[in-house]
Amino acid sequence: MACFIVPAAEAIVTTIAAKVLKKHEVSQKISHSGSHDEIIEKTSFSRKLGWLNNLLWGGSALLALEHVWHGEVVPWFPFLTAAGDPESKAEMLHEMSTVGVTMALLVTAVWAGMVIVSSVLEKKAAKLKLAANKK
């Protein structure tokens, strides 16, 4: 009915967070006195947050199309057909709190897994680079 609204709301929050974080990361200056070989590049957290934004915005947009397809979203106020009568409204809110929240949680959990895997890979690569430089 309107389950995509929950991940879309999360996407708004994470997009703002990514923008703020990116500004903060740009303002930070990094100085390094060693050789270029000793520099280990890491994916910034704002970029990793960008993955979550793409997952949430993309998923919400495609799900919104499905809701338009089924006539659950209309281009006139109140935009959601279920918001018209109280019974459908209650059903819609129930769906948002169950299906919508689960969608947002699953996408966030998958993203957290991606972040953990990329951090582990980056640490491994850094260790290998340091070992190679010592030799």
Next chain:
Amino acid sequence: MTLLITVFAAIISTIVWYKHAPNDDMHVGTLSLIYWGASLMWTVDAVFEYAELKEEFFHPAAQDMLNDLFLGLTVVALGLIIWLIKLLIKDPKGVVKGALLSKKN
């Protein structure tokens, strides 16, 4: 059917992204994340639907399957349109910018 088509689109776009990694000039990574996001969300939808319908979930009517097929293809097209718009705005190869500048000159 919509979920299945989106999952296939996600797998294909991920393979294309992986083939060209770490170079992602064409932002194929974004396209694959769009499809994976939708696939995850429709998986949740399917689980809730299965909990409600049980075995009936696996026996959809032919008319519903056809409708879902068209919806799946439309969803894939929308994903491609979103990706294309992002690609043209970011313009990593400077093609759009170059074309606009050459017209002005």
